[in-house]
Amino acid sequence: MFAIELARGLYTTWREMFNKPVTIQYPDQRRPVYRRFKGRHSLHRYDNGLEKCIGCSLCAAACPADAIFVESAENTDAARFSPGERYASTYEINMLRCIYCGYCEDACPTEAIVLGDNYELSFTDRHDAIYTKEMLLEALPEGGSSTPQEVKPGVYTRSVPEMKDPVD
Amino acid sequence: MEYGLILEWIIKAVLMLLILLIGFAYTTYLERKVLARMQVRYGPNRAGPKGLLQPVADGVKLIFKEELIPAKADKLLFILAPVITVLPALTILAVVPFGGTVNLFGREITLSIAGDLNVGILYLTAVTSITVYGMVLAGWASNNKYAMMGGIRATAQVISYELALGLAFIGPILLASSMSVNEIVNAQGRMGWFFIYQPIGFIIFLIATLAEINRVPFDMPEAEQELVAGYHTEYSGMKFALFMMTEYIKMIVVAVLAATFFLGGYLGPFVDQIPWLGPVYLFIKVFILVFGIIWVRATWPRFRYDRLMAFGWKILLPLAVLNVLLTGAFIILFPGVIR
Numbered sequence: 001m002f003a004i005e006l007a008r009g010l011y012t013t014w015r016e017m018f019n020k021p022v023t024i025q026y027p028d029q030r031r032p033v034y035r036r037f038k039g040r041h042s043l044h045r046y047d048n049g050l051e052k053c054i055g056c057s058l059c060a061a062a063c064p065a066d067a068i069f070v071e072s073a074e075n076t077d078a079a080r081f082s083p084g085e086r087y088a089s090t091y092e093i094n095m096l097r098c099i100y101c102g103y104c105e106d107a108c109p110t111e112a113i114v115l116g117d118n119y120e121l122s123f124t125d126r127h128d129a130i131y132t133k134e135m136l137l138e139a140l141p142e143g144g145s146s147t148p149q150e151v152k153p154g155v156y157t158r159s160v161p162e163m164k165d166p167v168d
Numbered sequence: 169m170e171y172g173l174i175l176e177w178i179i180k181a182v183l184m185l186l187i188l189l190i191g192f193a194y195t196t197y198l199e200r201k202v203l204a205r206m207q208v209r210y211g212p213n214r215a216g217p218k219g220l221l222q223p224v225a226d227g228v229k230l231i232f233k234e235e236l237i238p239a240k241a242d243k244l245l246f247i248l249a250p251v252i253t254v255l256p257a258l259t260i261l262a263v264v265p266f267g268g269t270v271n272l273f274g275r276e277i278t279l280s281i282a283g284d285l286n287v288g289i290l291y292l293t294a295v296t297s298i299t300v301y302g303m304v305l306a307g308w309a310s311n312n313k314y315a316m317m318g319g320i321r322a323t324a325q326v327i328s329y330e331l332a333l334g335l336a337f338i339g340p341i342l343l344a345s346s347m348s349v350n351e352i353v354n355a356q357g358r359m360g361w362f363f364i365y366q367p368i369g370f371i372i373f374l375i376a377t378l379a380e381i382n383r384v385p386f387d388m389p390e391a392e393q394e395l396v397a398g399y400h401t402e403y404s405g406m407k408f409a410l411f412m413m414t415e416y417i418k419m420i421v422v423a424v425l426a427a428t429f430f431l432g433g434y435l436g437p438f439v440d441q442i443p444w445l446g447p448v449y450l451f452i453k454v455f456i457l458v459f460g461i462i463w464v465r466a467t468w469p470r471f472r473y474d475r476l477m478a479f480g481w482k483i484l485l486p487l488a489v490l491n492v493l494l495t496g497a498f499i500i501l502f503p504g505v506i507r
């Protein structure tokens with residue numbers, strides 16, 4: 001019948017057998033994420049160690065899934081967490097509610113909350129899905145001291161810094 | 169009663185069963201790996217080194233599965249159907265010679281389980297037909313319209329292609345002037361392998377056996393998209409494993425038969441001096457044929473059911489009859505060729 005076509009089909013599969021498989025073997029190899037990938041959140045700090053988050057809860061207002069919970073408190077010069085008047089005393093994100101849309105990152109006036117590259121977030125209990133501020137806060141940068149810091153009065157009065165264009 | 173003979177039979181039978189069962193397990197592994205490589209992906213490579221323990225993992229999983237018998241199903245037939253399907257597949261190879269005679273422990277042992285049966289081909293066609301009962305009983309006993317339909321379609325397909333298969337067997341019988349499988353292999357030793365004398369017969373044999381074992385392109389009974397799973401829809405756990413076992417064991421058996429009737433069986437260079445080379449050659453031929461069956465599965469789409477039946481009755485059967493006529497004419501016109 002179509003013996004030639006049948007043979008051509010067989011030749012195609014034979015030839016494909018010698019190509020390298022395109023599978024990425026997951027736990028051993030990982031695909032690199034794209035630029036501006038929206039993964040796990042982290043609260044960033046300035047270079048001197050102060051937290052960028054000022055507890056304004058614009059992120060909680062912007063969140064379409066109502067995943068963020070923010071309680072703010074007043075900064076004092078004796079125990080200062082962030083430049084400006086307020087800081088976030090309680091900051092929790094429910095990772096199961098979060099849809100990783102990045103609206104909180106867009107809404108934040110100080111670029112405190114940023115979505116990073118980590119996507120391997122699994123938990124065995126629903127309660128473990130609520131990430132607290134300690135879990136979200138970024139590690140201390142070089143040369144910074146941990147919050148709360150004791151500072152001289154009158155140095156940090158501006159909440160929102162001079163903004164530069166965002167990088168990835 | 170000669171105890172040596174009885175022991176020899178028992179050991180040969182057990183050995184053949186073991187080889188078939190291990191062959192079945194690793195044919196599933198081979199199929200998954202070959203299909204995967206042809207589809208540019210890895211096959212199973214997690215269970216054991218390079219995935220070699222995958223059949224073991226599958227077997228353990230199937231043993232642990234819940235065995236469900238549908239409520240109004242005919243219990244005895246439901247349990248018996250997979251058994252009826254698998255037992256003939258295991259016993260077909262009793263008449264096939266795997267090698268010449270070897271000298272072991274001071275005895276002359278022929279490498280063939282039932283020895284030389286002088287109506288070997290009759291035995292083969294009879295036993296392969298018993299499987300059909302299992303399929304239709306499985307469909308009936310499931311108490312499920314779709315399984316019944318699948319069973320009937322599978323049965324109709326198998327018996328249609330069995331006719332062409334029987335006629336394809338007649339070619340080697342005529343050429344070897346005997347129905348004994350041993351005699352056919354010996355005749356190939358004298359005359360040269362039969363696929364040279366019977367090219368159409370070989371092709372008809374391959375197509376008919378693909379249809380017998382319900383493999384692509386004739387696997388309509390198992391086509392998941394059309395019929396859920398055909399006659400084994402309601403089966404789970406070990407009974408389902410028995411149906412899968414039937415399919416893969418028949419694949420191996422049919423490859424052995426094709427090698428024996430058309431490709432010289434256990435014959436090859438130096439097989440007279442070293443009788444143990446016989447099974448090795450047969451294994452190589454069977455491996456190539458099984459690889460061919462898997463290759464076909466990776467490549468061709470399946471026949472629609474009405475086309476499948478039309479092909480079997482309107483094209484293959486007349487071709488097979490024509491093949492028999494031509495072989496007969498060839499034998500009469502060139503009497504010196506048959507030795």
